[in-house]
Each structure stands twice: as C-alpha cells, then as structure tokens.
Amino acid sequence: MTVTETRHVAAAPQVQPAPDGSVPVRRQLPRLSEVRELLQFRAPVLDPVKRRLENALTIEDLRRIGRRTTPRAVFDYVDGAADAEITASRNVHAFRETEFIPENLNSVVDPDLSTELLGERIDFPLVFAPTGYTRMMHHQGEGAVARVAQRNNLPYTLSTVGTDTIEGIWEAAPEGQNWFQLYLTNNHRLNNQLVDRALEAGSRTVVLTIDTAVGGRRLKDVRNGLTIPPSLTLKTFFDMSRFPYWWVNKLTTAPIEFASVRDFPGTSADVAALLFDPGLDYEDLAWLRKKWPHKLLVKGIQNPADAGRVMDLGADGVVVSNHGGRQLDRAPASLDMLPAVRDAVGPDTTVLLDSGVRHGQDIIAAVALGADAVMVGRAYLYGLMAGGEAGVERAVEILRSEYRRGLQLLGLDGTAKIAERHVNPHTPAPKR
Numbered sequence: 001m002t003v004t005e006t007r008h009v010a011a012a013p014q015v016q017p018a019p020d021g022s023v024p025v026r027r028q029l030p031r032l033s034e035v036r037e038l039l040q041f042r043a044p045v046l047d048p049v050k051r052r053l054e055n056a057l058t059i060e061d062l063r064r065i066g067r068r069t070t071p072r073a074v075f076d077y078v079d080g081a082a083d084a085e086i087t088a089s090r091n092v093h094a095f096r097e098t099e100f101i102p103e104n105l106n107s108v109v110d111p112d113l114s115t116e117l118l119g120e121r122i123d124f125p126l127v128f129a130p131t132g133y134t135r136m137m138h139h140q141g142e143g144a145v146a147r148v149a150q151r152n153n154l155p156y157t158l159s160t161v162g163t164d165t166i167e168g169i170w171e172a173a174p175e176g177q178n179w180f181q182l183y184l185t186n187n188h189r190l191n192n193q194l195v196d197r198a199l200e201a202g203s204r205t206v207v208l209t210i211d212t213a214v215g216g217r218r219l220k221d222v223r224n225g226l227t228i229p230p231s232l233t234l235k236t237f238f239d240m241s242r243f244p245y246w247w248v249n250k251l252t253t254a255p256i257e258f259a260s261v262r263d264f265p266g267t268s269a270d271v272a273a274l275l276f277d278p279g280l281d282y283e284d285l286a287w288l289r290k291k292w293p294h295k296l297l298v299k300g301i302q303n304p305a306d307a308g309r310v311m312d313l314g315a316d317g318v319v320v321s322n323h324g325g326r327q328l329d330r331a332p333a334s335l336d337m338l339p340a341v342r343d344a345v346g347p348d349t350t351v352l353l354d355s356g357v358r359h360g361q362d363i364i365a366a367v368a369l370g371a372d373a374v375m376v377g378r379a380y381l382y383g384l385m386a387g388g389e390a391g392v393e394r395a396v397e398i399l400r401s402e403y404r405r406g407l408q409l410l411g412l413d414g415t416a417k418i419a420e421r422h423v424n425p426h427t428p429a430p431k432r
C-alpha cells in the first residue's frame with residue numbers, strides 16, 4: 001500500500017525581482033542577541049608581560065617581543081650565529097622545506113605525546129639545550145628555565161658557562177631531570193672538579209660538547225663589543241641605556257659570571273681561554289667515559305663516522321648538532337645529517353637533534369627522520385627574553401600545542417606512531 005502524504009507548508013511571501021532582474025535582499029529588524037554573540041570582548045589584561053605573552057602565538061612572535069624588550073647586543077648574542085650565518089639559516093630552512101604525508105581516518109582523540117628518553121618518561125620529545133650567559137637574557141636565568149622544565153617533565157641541561165651552578169639548578173628544580181653540559185678544558189683539575197660536582201649535585205646525564213675547538217666568530221658580537229672581556233661600543237652602551245628595567249635587574253642581582261668556574265683563578269678572559277680547548281681529542285672522551293658513571297651524550301656530531309666512533313668509546317648517545325650555526329659556518333643543516341647518523345649508530349642508540357627547531361612540527365620531522373627527541377636553544381631563550389619564566393613556559397606551551405595538532409592532522413595518535421614514511425626530507429640523504 002502506498003501512502004501519499006501531503007504537507008501544507010506556509011508559502012513564503014514572493015519577493016518581486018527589481019526591473020533590472022536582481023532580487024532584493026530581505027531584511028529584518030536587528031536582534032541584540034546576535035550582536036552580543038559577535039562582540040565577546042576579552043577582559044583587558046593589565047599586566048604588560050602577561051598581555052604580550054598571551055598575544056604570542058608562535059616562537060617567532062616571542063622572538064619579536066624579545067627583540068623589543070632586550071638590549072640589542074643581548075638579543076644579537078642569542079639570535080646571531082657564526083660568520084655569514086649560512087648554517088643558521090640552512091637549519092631553519094631544512095625544517096620548513098620538509099613535507100608531511102598524513103594518514104587520515106585514524107582516531108586521534110587524545111594523542112599520547114610522551115616518550116622514553118634514557119630510561120625516563122618525558123612529556124614530549126623536547127630537551128632544553130645548554131646555553132651560556134642565560135642571566136644576561138633575563139635576570140631569572142637558568143633557574144627559571146629549569147623550573148619550567150621540571151613542571152613540564154622535560155630535561156634541562158645546564159651549560160658549563162652558565163650563570164648559575166649545578167648546585168643552584170638542583171635547588172631551583174629539585175625534582176627535575178637536570179643534566180650537565182661539559183666543556184672539557186685543558187686544565188685537568190678543573191675537569192675533575194666539574195664532573196665531581198655534577199655527580200654530587202645529583203645529575204645523571206652529562207653532555208660533552210665537542211664542536212668548540214675554538215670559538216666560532218659571531219660577527220654581531222664582535223661589532224657590538226660583546227666579547228670576553230667585554231669592550232662595549234658607545235652605540236651598544238647607549239642602546240642598553242634604553243632598557244632601564246633590564247639594567248636595574250642586572251645591577252640588583254648577582255653578577256653575571258661563569259658561575260661554575262667562579263672560584264678558578266684568573267680573569268674571565270683567562271677562564272674563557274681554558275674553556276675552548278683546541279687540543280680536545282678522543283683520549284679526553286675515553287677519560288670522561290671512565291670517570292663518569294652515568295649516561296654520557298656527545299653533542300656536536302655532524303658526521304656519521306664520528307657518531308660511530310664515539311659510540312665505540314662507550315657513549316650512551318649522540319646529539320646531532322651544529323651548535324645552532326654558531327660554530328662552523330657552511331656546515332649542513334643538522335636535520336639533513338640526521339638520517340645518515342641514525343643509520344650509522346643503529347636503531348637502539350639514543351639520538352638527539354638540535355639546531356633550527358622553532359615549531360612543534362619540526363619535532364615531528366626530526367623524530368620521523370631518526371631522532372628520539374630534539375633539543376631547543378633559541379626557542380626558549382626568545383621566551384625568556386620576552387617574559388622571564390612565564391615566557392619560557394609560553395614557549396613550551398606553543399611548541400607542545402603545535403606538536404599535538406601536527407600529530408592529529410597527520411593521523412597519528414602518539415609520538416610512538418611517527419615514522420619515516422610521514423615525511424619527505426627537503427634534500428636527499430647526504431653521502432655516507
């Protein structure tokens with residue numbers, strides 16, 4: 001049986017076309033409720049630092065704020081790189097040119113961002129790289145960065161040329177994973193002291209940096225007079241005087257110095273001369289391997305053959321890094337060297353990568369091409385300059401949310417699902 005249903009729909013009044021054939025728009029009386037929906041004004045944020053940070057949506061935004069709020073010479077020290085800064089721009093370019101290939105129709109409701117690194121679970125594959133002179137960027141310095149790392153369950157690495165000591169870091173972040181970065185100097189007593197202090201303070205990972213046989217020539221620092229010892233130009237000095245907030249904080253907090261070597265006799269120039277040791281070689285690494293009983297990473301690997309060799313000497317992992325382009329200019333982008341280094345050390349070795357990470361999706365690219373995690377330097381320093389501890393927290397928030405969204409849009413429900421097939425690197429892998 002077929003039932004035919006007839007519905008009576010009230011006919012809308014016919015709108016008559018105008019003489020030129022166009023149909024006039026039908027209008028209604030304005031409704032206040034609709035306007036209210038459009039005008040959801042946010043309450044004004046009175047604290048200027050908070051306001052700036054809330055408006056920062058990317059690491060590049062934090063960089064722009066840092067540039068405005070910090071003396072130019074300090075900003076240049078962070079942002080600049082060696083010689084013509086070719087490697088520094090290659091690093092960033094390599095990430096930007098990477099293509100992602102998604103696998104859709106996978107449920108990605110709540111991706112698990114965490115991963116295991118050197119036997120510890122961390123919230124996502126990110127480690128704070130060691131950076132010298134951090135209290136010059138902002139008076140809260142290394143302690144603030146270590147606290148952010150602790151809150152976010154991420155490792156923090158204190159530099160040998162930090163402006164705080166390893167003991168100070170453990171005080172600031174007693175529950176943190178506080179690593180220590182070592183420059184082996186040409187003074188054996190000092191080397192012994194540094195390693196013993198890291199051990200006694202509680203650190204369980206030492207990162208030996210090997211790409212500083214001599215200091216890279218950062219032309220901006222030379223031109224600004226930000227050298228060791230400093231020889232500020234008048235221009236630099238006048239520019240600095242435009243930042244009274246920075247000066248007051250600098251002059252009313254502990255002096256900026258190489259805190260870990262403050263008891264060592266000599267001027268800052270003498271100490272700096274010790275720190276860059278052109279005589280560093282494999283015997284030094286063998287010595288350190290014997291002395292340090294816990295995890296040992298070697299940072300500054302740019303070459304698969306070097307990676308194999310340091311692993312043969314007993315390292316627990318490597319950091320593929322060109323020091324953010326601050327040492328050997330014209331070196332290839334770290335990301336481009338990563339697949340060959342991973343091939344050389346095999347699937348079970350810990351491999352970190354740094355240099356050029358500015359976006360959460362860069363972390364995905366690095367993991368896909370063979371890294372267990374990335375280190376970031378400038379990304380968090382821009383945050384520190386833009387707003388101290390809160391700025392570093394903002395940098396982590398930005399990177400984490402970009403990382404999470406990137407995973408979801410790739411159709412991956414966790415860090416463990418990232419694979420090589422999800423990216424096309426921007427250049428073919430370099431020769432072995």
Ligand SMILES: Cc1cc2nc3c(=O)[nH]c(=O)nc-3n(C[C@H](O)[C@H](O)[C@H](O)COP(=O)(O)O)c2cc1C
Nearest residue numbers: 129130131132159209323324354355356376377378
């Ligand atoms: C201002 C600054 C200071 C740095 N100081 C050190 C250091 O003392 N020891 C070290 O091993 N690496 C140092 N680095 C290099 C970083 O650990 C890291 O390799 C680099 O910043 C990664 O590149 P990115 O800044 O593009 O993330 C420094 C980097 C910057 C930007």
